[in-house]
Amino acid sequence: MARPVTTFVCRSCGATHSKWxxxxxxxxEWNTIENSVSLDxxxxxxxxxxxxxxxxxxxDEDVEASRTLTGVSELDRVFGxxxxxxxxxxxxxxxxxxxxxxxxxxxxxxxxxxxxxxxxSGEEAAAQIRMRARRxxxxxxxxxxxxxxxxxxxxxxxxxxxxDVVIIDSIQTMWLxxxxxxxxxxxxxxxxxxxxxxxxxxxxxxxxxxxxxxKDGQIAGPRAIEHMVDTxxxxxxxxxxxxxILRAVKNRFGPADEIGVFEMTGKGxxxxxxxxALFLSNRESVTPGSAVFAGIEGSRPLLVEIQALxxxxxxxxxxxxxxxxxxxxxxxxxxxLDARAGMSFAGKDVYLNVAGGLRITDPAADLAVAGALASAxxxxxxxxxxxxxxxVSLSGALRPVAQVDPRLREAQKLGFDTVYAPxxxxxxxxxxxxxxxxxxxxxxxxxILAARPSMSRLPDAQSGD
Numbered sequence: 001m002a003r004p005v006t007t008f009v010c011r012s013c014g015a016t017h018s019k020w021x022x023x024x025x026x027x028x029e030w031n032t033i034e035n036s037v038s039l040d041x042x043x044x045x046x047x048x049x050x051x052x053x054x055x056x057x058x059x060d061e062d063v064e065a066s067r068t069l070t071g072v073s074e075l076d077r078v079f080g081x082x083x084x085x086x087x088x089x090x091x092x093x094x095x096x097x098x099x100x101x102x103x104x105x106x107x108x109x110x111x112x113x114x115x116x117x118x119x120x121s122g123e124e125a126a127a128q129i130r131m132r133a134r135r136x137x138x139x140x141x142x143x144x145x146x147x148x149x150x151x152x153x154x155x156x157x158x159x160x161x162x163x164d165v166v167i168i169d170s171i172q173t174m175w176l177x178x179x180x181x182x183x184x185x186x187x188x189x190x191x192x193x194x195x196x197x198x199x200x201x202x203x204x205x206x207x208x209x210x211x212x213x214x215k216d217g218q219i220a221g222p223r224a225i226e227h228m229v230d231t232x233x234x235x236x237x238x239x240x241x242x243x244x245i246l247r248a249v250k251n252r253f254g255p256a257d258e259i260g261v262f263e264m265t266g267k268g269x270x271x272x273x274x275x276x277a278l279f280l281s282n283r284e285s286v287t288p289g290s291a292v293f294a295g296i297e298g299s300r301p302l303l304v305e306i307q308a309l310x311x312x313x314x315x316x317x318x319x320x321x322x323x324x325x326x327x328x329x330x331x332x333x334x335x336x337l338d339a340r341a342g343m344s345f346a347g348k349d350v351y352l353n354v355a356g357g358l359r360i361t362d363p364a365a366d367l368a369v370a371g372a373l374a375s376a377x378x379x380x381x382x383x384x385x386x387x388x389x390x391x392v393s394l395s396g397a398l399r400p401v402a403q404v405d406p407r408l409r410e411a412q413k414l415g416f417d418t419v420y421a422p423x424x425x426x427x428x429x430x431x432x433x434x435x436x437x438x439x440x441x442x443x444x445x446x447x448i449l450a451a452r453p454s455m456s457r458l459p460d461a462q463s464g465d
Contacts, residue, residue: 008033009186014222034185065253068164068206071109074262074271075102077300078233078246080254083165086204087253088197090171090226092211092219093235098244099210100124101268102235103167104133108141110165118163122149122173136268149183151176151192155199163205168196170210171225184212186222193225226250237264241357243278244269248298257361258298276303276414279356286384289376293368294387294407294419295360301403301410303387305355306365308372313349324354325365333370333392340396341442343374364401366392367420367438374445382448383418387411390422396441400424408433420444 008017010033015026023030067082076082083089093099104119111117121129126147133139144163148154151174158166168174172184174192181187193209200207209229211219219226226232232250237243246260261275272278280292280303289308296302313319322330330352337343352369354360367390375382382388389407391399400422411419412433423437438444 006035006180008035009222010034011186011222014186014224034187035181067253068110068115069113070106071113072102072106072271073273074246074260075106078248078251078254078258078260078298079231080248080251080258083206083208084230084253085164085206086200087206087231088200088229089206089208089231089233090211090219090229091208091233091235092213094213094237096239097235097237098262098264098269099235100169101132101136102246102262103169103208103210104129104138104143105136105268107143107165107167108133108136108138111142115165116161116163118144118146118158118161118166119169120146120148120154120166121169122147123170149173149175151195155195158199158205159203162203165206165208167208168210170212171196172212190222190224193228197228236357236359238357243272243275243356243358245358255298259300259302276301276410279304279358280414282355286381288379288381289372291368291372291375291382292387292416293360293365294389294411295362295365296403296406297360297362301406302358303410303414303416304358304360306368306372307353307355308369308376309349309351310345310373310376311349311351313347315349318345318347319349319351321349321351323352324357324359325352325369326361329363329366330369332394333366333373336392336394336396336441337370337373337445340440341374341445343377343445345373345377348377363391364389364407366390367398367422367441367444370441370445371420371448374449378449380449385416386418386420387416388420390420390438392441398422398438398441398444408435420448 008020010024010026010029013024013027015024017033020033020035024032065084067084069076069082091099091103107117107119126145129145130139133141146154146157171189171192175183175188176191176195179187179191196207196209199205213219230252231248234247234249236245236247242264244262244264246262248254248256248258250256261272262269263272291306292303293306294303320327320330334345334350338345350373368388370392371382371388389401391401393399404421404424408419418434418436420436420438423439
């Protein structure tokens with residue numbers, strides 16, 4: 001029989017140590033090293049023989065994995081067309097962002113469609129779950145719930161019931177006997193995830209795990225759990241905004257970086273079918289420092305407002321504050337504007353915000369950010385009927401970007417009549433839009449600064465479907 005061996009693991013980076021110490025040698029974090037019990041690999045396997053692994057041909061044809069629609073179209077979009085049978089899914093997000101609410105709504109719709117669904121909670125009592133279900137109008141949904149933190153007992157129950165979908169809320173509350181560590185520790189989270197993933201693959205049940213996040217926004221526990229599961233989702237948003245973004249960062253059965261948009265209301269999360277119109281709905285007037293970016297998140301075209309504010313700074317080191325974008329990329333755009341367009345931001349505080357609480361990762365946002373910064377610095381508004389996209393190089397040239405046609409269609413659908421974009425071969429000329437091809441950032445800045453506010457016109461953001 002294998003003998004348990006005690007090792008010490010850093011819960012921040014997952015590095016292993018032979019003994020405990022106050023600081024991790026790998027990442028430098030303090031008080032993050034915890035003990036973890038594993039099996040002695042030198043003794044494991046002696047009591048039993050080995051079994052040869054079966055080989056299969058790459059050319060063999062398999063039946064495509066079946067999918068089940070959750071009934072929440074934005075969630076199904078992120079999954080790539082519904083949840084796949086026997087898959088393991090990990091959902092992370094900040095406390096109170098709405099993870100449990102989203103999954104309870106999905107569980108109710110799955111159960112109402114005839115899917116055998118079990119909701120296991122280690123954080124709430126059954127009465128609390130029923131109270132939340134009544135608030136969401138789901139009290140009559142045929143979802144079966146269980147409240148327990150012993151993973152052995154939970155797996156035994158699931159083995160008898162064999163549900164189609166099981167939701168574990170959350171993986172950090174589960175504990176496994178035989179592991180000398182507290183729930184939520186590195187060893188417990190890793191072993192519990194492995195047990196549930198094995199259950200999903202061996203029985204055909206889809207397992208959805210809720211994961212807590214650290215102060216850095218990463219899912220708590222070893223990064224190995226993200227490798228174990230098939231799909232990793234992050235539920236993003238700011239508590240000060242009512243928008244919530246569900247983003248796939250890993251998906252073995254669909255596109256990664258796909259997003260779903262929700263709006264938090266008093267009756268739970270509501271799907272947003274046309275997020276571009278919603279993000280631009282409060283844009284009532286044209287002001288300096290505002291630019292509309294025609295972006296792509298996953299496979300979805302999305303128009304969002306980029307806001308910039310430039311003010312004289314009394315500090316020796318001016319502030320550079322960014323919300324919803326990469327701060328390093330902002331520093332690059334400021335440097336290119338200074339070197340290639342002759343626009344200095346020395347001695348000035350710069351604030352950049354993506355409206356609506358959305359976080360943008362598309363590099364094509366460079367041109368919209370540069371336009372918003374130039375507009376804010378000079379106090380001249382960009383035409384309200386113009387949308388912008390393009391990647392800025394260090395030389396100041398605009399580089400072509402991917403998926404141009406969806407960006408143009410979305411801009412046209414929302415009433416924009418002008419698009420500033422880099423010059424490229426495969427750009428539509430029959431879209432009905434005035435396409436202003438931009439070669440250099442310097443000439444683009446000169447052009448938008450020559451426009452007068454009286455020429456600006458805001459499109460009706462609610463005209464989209």
